Amino acid sequence: MNELRATPILTGKSAKRFYKEINNKEMSNEQREFLEECIDMVKDSKIREDWKMIYFTSDTHFNHDNIIKYTERPFKDVNEMNNVIIKNWNKVVKKTDTVFFLGDFCFKGSFHKMRSKLQGEIIFILGNHDFSNGVKSVITECQIEYKGQEFNLMHDPNPYNSNYEYNLCGHVHKLWKTKKVGKVLYINVGVDVWDFKPVSIQQIMEMIKDGYWYKTKTSTTSKRTIIT
Secondary structure (H helix, E strand, O other): OOOEEEEEEOOHHHHHHHHHHHOOOOOOHHHHHHHHHHHHHHHOOOEEOOOOOEEEEEOOOEOOOHHHHHOOOOOOOHHHHHHHHHHHHHHHOOOOOEEEEOOOOEOOOOHHHHHOOOOOEEEEEOOOOOOOOOOOOOEOEEEEEEOOEEEEEEOOOOOOOOOOOEEEEOOOOOOOOEEEEOOEEEEEOEHHHOOOOOEEHHHHHHHHHHOHHHHOOOOOOOOOOOOO
16 A cells, blocks of 8 residues: 655644635535545655555646646547546546645636546645636645655746645646746646646656656647636
């Protein structure tokens, strides 16, 4: 079994948002249970030995039509994009696996529909598009330890965090897959640079072992885009 220590972090803004939501009398029992699970994860940093496989991904942007144009995704429309990403996800991730999702899950109002189509336990880290789309996580950053290796997980890598040697992020889409800032390595786990499917922690460990960032360019030929 895998051994992982996870310590989720929430900001004051996220905590305030959580407590406002949890006290909302109009919330369904399902929504309340989902939020309670989020806060339990924030409180719980013990080693988990029941997670079979661990994956990372971000920036699926389900049901976001304009993302196809902005990031030059190879899909004719949003339905094709949704279906391909869901199919790829479920080929890789099993029901007993855990996925750390590093932000920007879907467009407004489609969270529950899209989440129901995906296998695995998903731990959501908030992205800049996740405050009005139904994602009820309160986690803005997460530090994990796997087989003695520490990783810092966040959505937006900027400002760059020099406290951790290895950082996993999303947000930058096709701008780069890996980036070295001084002695600190950033790995983009977004779908745009991972063939639209999650990446396993074993793949991440192999990248580090093999010095992947020394063998490839740190940025792609695609121009930087602002996602709105």
